[in-house]
Amino acid sequence: MENFLIDYRDPIFGLIILISTAFIIALFSYIWGIFSSSNESRKIEVFIKKFDSTNGLSQKYKEFLKSIKLENDTLGILANVFTKSGDFEKAINIYLIALENAKTKKEKEFIFTNLGSVYFKAGFLKKAEEIFLKNLEIAPRNKVSLKILSVIYEKLKMFDNELEILDALKEQDVEISKSLAFVKSQIIANDKNLSFIEKIEKIYKLESDYEMVNRIILELFIKHNEPLSNLKTFPKLNDCIDMIWYLEDAINLQDKEYKALFYAKNLINEYEESEFFEINAISAMRRGLFFDADLNFQYICDDCKSNLPSFFYRCPVCYSLKGAKILPKIVRKNSEINMPF
Known part of the structure; x- marks a missing residue:
């Protein structure tokens, strides 16, 4: 027993123990790395089979793209061409081929981000959600995935989930106050x-x-x-003229713009000039005893300039949350009344 204690106190013995421990840890880490990599590969294979579509590229072209072993950047450019032309299924097939070839987390993050975006543009919101959540497992701070996920949850009216995503964006110093106000009001x-x-x-x-x-x-x-x-x-009237115009009772007459509108509608007799040319024009027609003028409305996104037929808070084209710019247009009156919501 005394000899054992002497050996135990020997510095060489301690060094052997330290080296042995380090070797065992390194060995287990290596084995775990191989196991994790193999497990991740199996998950990717299952994922690809789940999302692979037969309606895009034919099997012949899929095999051809796999055989020539293009770089993922090149495949990404090719997929982007199909995305811009609206051929989403072909773009999805190409991104899945790229995913099969991906080796690093950075490559997988790039592919998942773009693949989720394609599904989102194609209108497959639940599939896009699944892909973006998968991407966040790899890259929890991926802003594109988080931003589009917030829009997906908004569209699906899953507002509690959207609040969680907005919190994650806030931690990355993304401005979310407007989105937060909108989501809370919707809840x-x-x-x-x-x-x-x-x-x-x-x-x-x-x-x-x-x-x-x-x-x-x-x-x-x-x-x-x-x-x-x-x-x-x-x-302000320019934010709601498309609703106020259809009212049959004059309201908020202390506001000059509201007052001008209701004069144009022949609901009050005191004239007020408006910032809207169209309201002033209809007021002039009223004074000329012409009462068949009416307004209809178009909606423009300030960011992407898309012209849409109905009001939106979030642009359905660029997903900006700035609300629509409302453009009135003079038309001949008819009996149909349509509220913009």
Whole structure:
């Protein structure tokens, strides 16, 4: 026993123990690395089989692209060409071939990001969600995946999930205040357990400076046939003219723009000039005893300049959350009345 204690205190003995321990740890790490890599490869294979489509590239062309072993950057360019032409299934097939060839996390992150974006553009929201969540397992701070996921959850009205994504973006210093105000107002507006009054009070408590929140409140008043005289704050007319124009009772007459609109509609007799050429023109027609002029509306995204037929808070083309720029156009009056929501 005494000899053992002497050996135990020997520095060489301690060095042997240290080297042996380091060797065992390195061996287990190596074995675990091989196992993890093999397991990841199996997961990728399952993933590819799950998302592979027979409606895109034929098997002949798939095998050809695999055999010539193009770089993933080149495959990405080819897939992007198909994406821009709207041939999403071919783009998906190419990204899956690239994914099969991918070796590094950086390559997989690039492919998952683009593959998810293609599914999103094609309108397959749940598949896009699955791909982006897979991408976040590899790259938890991927901003593209997080931003598009927030839009997906918004479209699917999964607002609690969207709040989680917005928190992740906030941690990366992404400006989310406008999105946060919109999401919270939507959660309140869609809560079936709240009365109309409770919804309005909660939305007012958001204390948001964004005009879109005032429009959301106005929409709720109109949808519930509540008297608009109870509104605390009216949106600026250029943010809601497409709703106010169809009202049959004059409201908010202390605002000059509202007053000018209701004069043009022949609902009040006191004239007011408007910043809108169209309202001034219809007012002039009224004074000329022509009452068949009406307005209809187009909607423009300030970011991508897309022209769309109905109002949007988030542009369906570029997904910017700035709301639509509302453009009135003078037309001949008819009996059909359409609210923009």
